[in-house]
Amino acid sequence: MTGVAFSASGMRHMYVKICGLREPEHVEAAVEAGADAIGFVLTRSPRRITPARARELASAVPPHVLTVAVFAGETPDEVRAATLEAGVRAVQLHGDHPHDDFTALKDLGVTLIRAGAAGAEDRDLRCGAFDEDLLIVDAPRPGSGEPWDWAAVRGRPEGRWMLAGGLDPSNVAEAVAAARPWGVDVSSGVEVASGVKDTALIRSFVAAAHALPATAPGLPANG
Numbered sequence: 001m002t003g004v005a006f007s008a009s010g011m012r013h014m015y016v017k018i019c020g021l022r023e024p025e026h027v028e029a030a031v032e033a034g035a036d037a038i039g040f041v042l043t044r045s046p047r048r049i050t051p052a053r054a055r056e057l058a059s060a061v062p063p064h065v066l067t068v069a070v071f072a073g074e075t076p077d078e079v080r081a082a083t084l085e086a087g088v089r090a091v092q093l094h095g096d097h098p099h100d101d102f103t104a105l106k107d108l109g110v111t112l113i114r115a116g117a118a119g120a121e122d123r124d125l126r127c128g129a130f131d132e133d134l135l136i137v138d139a140p141r142p143g144s145g146e147p148w149d150w151a152a153v154r155g156r157p158e159g160r161w162m163l164a165g166g167l168d169p170s171n172v173a174e175a176v177a178a179a180r181p182w183g184v185d186v187s188s189g190v191e192v193a194s195g196v197k198d199t200a201l202i203r204s205f206v207a208a209a210h211a212l213p214a215t216a217p218g219l220p221a222n223g
């Protein structure tokens with residue numbers, strides 16, 4: 001993986017992922033707004049879709065936007081099968097997946113994302129510690145839309161890491177100022193009801209996040 005995320009003006013920008021997409025119009029809105037990555041939830045959630053549906057949605061996504069399948073607690077074999085069926089370019093594992101799970105998925109050749117709550121002081125928040133390519137530092141309940149103490153992790157995560165949990169268009173600037181992440185990831189904050197995305201909120205979130213200064217080199221998309 002090489003390259004850097006750039007805005008239309010050529011300036012480096014905050015990396016933005018919009019997660020939990022289920023409808024083509026919301027995928028289109030996220031892509032048109034300039035999202036760097038979009039996520040499909042393939043695990044237990046109100047946003048869950050089938051791998052076949054994810055493939056259908058991903059097929060309309062241009063190669064510069066990273067397509068991500070989100071899992072939580074599935075075995076590496078289950079993750080592998082669903083990822084291949086979905087045809088996405090990245091896997092996001094939530095929860096307490098051991099290092100071995102990431103090692104087992106290396107040969108898939110996709111971007112590996114380790115996601116979990118900041119948790120205890122001894123939680124390893126170095127991106128790459130489990131051979132992952134990207135780290136997400138999230139709320140205790142992923143996908144809940146609950147804001148948490150973003151400032152508590154400031155200075156702890158290292159490398160390419162995204163802040164998630166309770167972000168929305170109106171608070172993303174405050175959250176980024178508090179935690180200083182490399183990127184941001186949102187689901188509930190661009191919805192009008194649980195699992196129901198809103199195109200205007202998607203556009204507002206991407207615009208608000210991309211207006212913020214990037215704090216680290218970017219990650220390329222599907223290249």
Ligand SMILES: O=C(O)c1ccccc1N[C@@H]1O[C@H](COP(=O)(O)O)[C@@H](O)[C@H]1O
Nearest residue numbers: 019045142143145164165166186187188
């Ligand atoms: O979105 C879900 O339902 C979900 C389910 C299981 C694991 C992860 C999930 N989503 C992740 O949660 C954050 C977004 O949180 P929020 O809704 O914006 O507060 C993001 O990392 C999603 O990928």
